[in-house]
Amino acid sequence: MENILVTEEKLEGLFEAAMQASKLAYCPYSKFPVGAAILVSDGRIFTGCNVENRSYGLSNCAERTAIFTAVAEGARKIAAVAIAAPKAEYPVGPCGACRQVLTEFGDDDVPVVFGSKIENLKKATLGQLYPFDSLHELAQ
Secondary structure: OOOOOOOHHHHHHHHHHHHHHHOOOEOOOOOOOOEEEEEEOOOOEEEEEOEOOOOHHHOEOHHHHHHHHHHHOOOOOEEEEEEEOOOOOOOOOOOHHHHHHHHHHOOOOOEEEEEOOHHHOEEEEHHHHOOOOOOHHHHO
16 A cells, blocks of 8 residues: 655644544553554554553553554554654654564654644754664564
C-alpha cells in the first residue's frame, strides 16, 4: 500500500489527537499523562495513552499502546507519529523501547512530532530518533 501525503496540517491534527488521548492516560503513580497518535498508510489514525501499573515494568507507553491497537486492527505501515506530554516543561520524545517498536512498522523517513503543546512541537524522523537501526532482515 502506498504512503499517504503527510502535510504540516496533518501533523498538527495528529498532535491534537495525541493531546486528546493524553486525557485518557492511567497514570496514578507518575502523574505524567502521555498521548500518542499514529497515522497509518491507509489514512486511519490510532491513538493510545500511557497505562501505568504499580509494578512499573508492567506499564505501557502511549506510543506502544497506539501501535499495538493499530496492529490489532490490521495496520502494518506507519505514515506519521505524534506524541503529547502536556504536563512536561519541554518536548519529550519517545523512549528507547518505543523507538524500537516504531521502527518495526515505520521507515526511516516517517515524520515524528512531539511536544507539550502545539507551540513547542519538535519534528524529527524515525531515522533521526533511532539511527543505525538493524535486524530488519529477520522479518523477511
